[in-house]
Amino acid sequence: MTRxxxxxxxxxxxxxxxxxxxxxxxxxxxxxxxxxxxxxxxxRWDMPDGESYEQRVIPxxxxxxxxxxxxxxxxxxxxxxxxxxxxxxxxxxxxxxxPAGFRPFLRGRVSAVAGQRFxxxxxxxxxxxxxxxxxxxxxxxxGSTAVVENLLRSLDAQPLPATGPLNAALGLIAADRSLTRVxxxxxxxxxxxxxxxxxxxxxxxxxxxxxxNRCRIHEAAEAAMRRASVDWAELATELGYSDQSHLVRxxxxxMGISPDQYTRRAARTPTD
Numbered sequence: 001m002t003r004x005x006x007x008x009x010x011x012x013x014x015x016x017x018x019x020x021x022x023x024x025x026x027x028x029x030x031x032x033x034x035x036x037x038x039x040x041x042x043x044r045w046d047m048p049d050g051e052s053y054e055q056r057v058i059p060x061x062x063x064x065x066x067x068x069x070x071x072x073x074x075x076x077x078x079x080x081x082x083x084x085x086x087x088x089x090x091x092x093x094x095x096x097x098x099p100a101g102f103r104p105f106l107r108g109r110v111s112a113v114a115g116q117r118f119x120x121x122x123x124x125x126x127x128x129x130x131x132x133x134x135x136x137x138x139x140x141x142x143g144s145t146a147v148v149e150n151l152l153r154s155l156d157a158q159p160l161p162a163t164g165p166l167n168a169a170l171g172l173i174a175a176d177r178s179l180t181r182v183x184x185x186x187x188x189x190x191x192x193x194x195x196x197x198x199x200x201x202x203x204x205x206x207x208x209x210x211x212x213n214r215c216r217i218h219e220a221a222e223a224a225m226r227r228a229s230v231d232w233a234e235l236a237t238e239l240g241y242s243d244q245s246h247l248v249r250x251x252x253x254x255m256g257i258s259p260d261q262y263t264r265r266a267a268r269t270p271t272d
Contacts, residue, residue: 110205
């Protein structure tokens, strides 16, 4: 099975334990769709009879198009954690859109659907349901990328003027830990704060402050999982927090447990 050390696990709570129960693979989009799609992801599991596993996920700043069991669903960007119970045998094919990549398909403000889960046919029409039925007949949906890309191309969506700059802004937030304030990000992008907030609401769905905070919490959780020991005061400085207590408060509020508890849980979990 895919292991936490093999790939980016940011957002997956306690990935070492999770990867004992499911496989995760990712696929890159074709070049003509790379402006909209970050990656395609596939989760597959086969649980023994009578057993189940609950996986918690702290979402990224992204909308997902999800195909499972003959149904196609849009899972819009959400500030809330996602919990999925795995039972019996199953597989899911997902499209993770780039932060501003879903807006041209939606043809409306992403903030209007933030936190919602709804039928993909609302956006993609009956072809979404047709695609879901095709994937439902596949033994392994890892080979279904071309089918899904045909669906995405069918709307002939094109990037908007703000799509590229906002995708780049999210990349900047992830790469530059010194960007901890919305005003600093606006200055870096050469625009005022209010305009940046309006663009985020329209194209991303949530505020730039939320995106910055979520990115830092993902990094903190990833560090806790990968490092043999964590100096939380030092990590707080690395992530641009004013002090350790600020990081601890944000981490606990987002992850549901304190950084020390999360570190101890990761240390107790075997990797093979």
